[in-house]
Amino acid sequence: MGCSSSTAQPAADVPAAGGDDKKEVKFGGEPPMVSDKKGVVSGNDLNREFKKADLTALNPALEKELKSFFDAMDGDKNGEVTMEEATKFWGKNFAKVNAKAMFNEVDEDGNATISWDEFLAFWRNVVASGYSEDDLVEEVEMMKEGGSWVDFNDGRTT
Numbered sequence: 001m002g003c004s005s006s007t008a009q010p011a012a013d014v015p016a017a018g019g020d021d022k023k024e025v026k027f028g029g030e031p032p033m034v035s036d037k038k039g040v041v042s043g044n045d046l047n048r049e050f051k052k053a054d055l056t057a058l059n060p061a062l063e064k065e066l067k068s069f070f071d072a073m074d075g076d077k078n079g080e081v082t083m084e085e086a087t088k089f090w091g092k093n094f095a096k097v098n099a100k101a102m103f104n105e106v107d108e109d110g111n112a113t114i115s116w117d118e119f120l121a122f123w124r125n126v127v128a129s130g131y132s133e134d135d136l137v138e139e140v141e142m143m144k145e146g147g148s149w150v151d152f153n154d155g156r157t158t
Contacts, residue, residue, distance in 0.1 A: 058124065062133045062140070069144040070119050080113040090146065098149040105151070126152045 058066070073081045073089040086099035106114050106122040127133055131152065139150055 058120075058127060059133045062123070062127075062137050063120075065137050065140045065144070066120065066123055067116075069140050070116055072144055080115050081119070082113050086114075093146050094148060101149040101151065 073086050075085040083099055083103055086102055087095045090098040108118055
């Protein structure tokens with residue numbers, strides 16, 4: 001990961017080198033930019049990493065619904081969902097659009113498959129972003145029945 005410099009400016013009242021005055025140094029400007037394999041993201045996007053690491057257990061009803069949804073997409077039952085399987089799952093309901101939107105948000109490692117662990121980590125991130133687990137059960141039920149993928153406001157985009 002490479003970092004580019006920000007335009008942070010020290011406060012005007014910073015003492016000269018070697019001075020005994022202790023004054024506060026303030027920085028301004030935009031958060032630093034970080035480059036990753038998908039391009040440059042702002043420092044604000046780094047919060048996603050912390051939320052993603054939250055391993056809080058989901059309520060059993062939501063986790064059961066998520067597993068059912070995942071299994072419905074996993075056509076060959078090998079524990080991974082491919083783009084082809086996801087497209088087939090959505091059938092005629094904007095299948096390619098829904099599959100691509102899901103992969104853009106969930107396929108963290110970019111290997112063109114979504115594992116159960118990756119899928120579950122995505123949903124933990126959604127819950128950590130403030131969504132009600134009860135509401136998510138309903139959303140997942142609708143997607144499982146062929147409804148469109150939802151772009152959750154969780155720091156990731158489709």
